[in-house]
Amino acid sequence: MAPVPRAVIDAARRLTGEDEIQAMMAESVQRRFCTTDLLTRELDQAGRNGTALPRKALLPLLAGARSVAEADAWRLWRRSGLPPGHWNVPIFDANGNYIATPDFWCDEVAFAWEIDSFRHHADPDGHRATVARNARYAAAGIVVLQTLPSRLRTEPDEVQRELRAAFRAAQSRPRPEILLKRVA
Template identity: 85%
Template sequence: MLIHGPLVVRAAALRAAGVPGRTISRRCGPGGPWQRLLPGIVLLHSGEPTGEQQLQAALLHGRETAVLTGLWALRRHGLERLPPPRDVHVLVSADRRVTSTGFAHVERTRHLPRPHFRNDLPVAPVPRAVIDAARRLTDPDEIQAMMAESVQRRFCTTEMLTRELDQAGRPGTALPRQALVPLICGARSVAEADAWRLWRRSGLPPGHWNVPIFDANGTYIATPDFWCDEIAFAWEIDSYRHHANLEDHRDTVARNARYVAAGIVVLQTLPSRLRTEPDQVLRELHAAFRTAQARPRPTVRRAAA
């Protein structure tokens, strides 16, 4: 028997094409050439299903208006700092009687998003997919990294994420709401979120995150992770990974030279120390801050908001 078309199909579609139900059952049985991926969904070969085939099967299970969301959707959009998906998360309209089964996690919603199509599959917009994924994760760092990447790479804005969180209601939103606060304030990574929380503990004046700094002639100096404009103090969270190659190291040395030439006091901190030595980092922050306060403020400015 020759079957033309997609490898993942509804059993109902096979019957409509003239394949008897007993033939489908026999071919999906032990040792048969086909297999049932989900109830009523058949894969027309017996090998291990690919991720793509699982996506197709979950969407077929959700039926015509189902939309892919969560981690698999974010992969389709091109995000990279994601944990491995445990299942395939699909959205269906609240009035549909479709339930989760196997690897298909089905969520009924009154706010079914208008999908984007990525490789012919209907995918939720990034803000919705981020919040849908975040509500099901339990690791704060995974949530922080995913949300930070979506903002840093301009897939969406913090305002978009806030709207999605407000629409999502309360279940599962406590950790995403905590992760969103430092992003709203300008942090753009897990390490910067850690730094933001530590700065809040410090009792030092508030400042700005990731704002470009210029000298008196309007020449660009740098975009520090944190900037206290009142005393022209910069705080950089510099990881080993960022300096893993010669070019990155050269860029950092050149950046620090521009800070010195402009009279800016800068403190560099390894990300790991924000968690392993927070009290020591706080002492260093206070010491660097006092040093910046003690000298005349150089003529530098931050970019207008």
């Protein structure tokens, strides 16, 4: 028996695929079995042997990414030259009404980036939720870009062009009053 962070890091040190490591670590955090802080602490106590890939895989998770696809998006955004933003933060309108929790949020220009996989959005409930979310974005005046996860690796240059174009579109209009915290 070992605590979850220890078990995750022990397993990660034995794996050789960054995607596998990232998926396992993200799953443990997303399902709230442990936190990124606990994984970091465990990595720091593990010494150096076999920790290079787990350390690399943990970086996007520390920034707020929740999956391998979001980690790919995190890397792509960092290379884009666009300003920093927030991963998986809830956003609200000026009255405190919840809008969404975008995969990525650039608060500077009120721009949302969603990494929308067919698998998680194709069933009737998932599709309904995605359409409702996009309607809330539109009603709030938010520019949103949706990207398929596979394109992050197969068409990274095209995705970066789309990101820059969507960012410019968000920059060109008055920023809507969108908040990262609910108004009390």
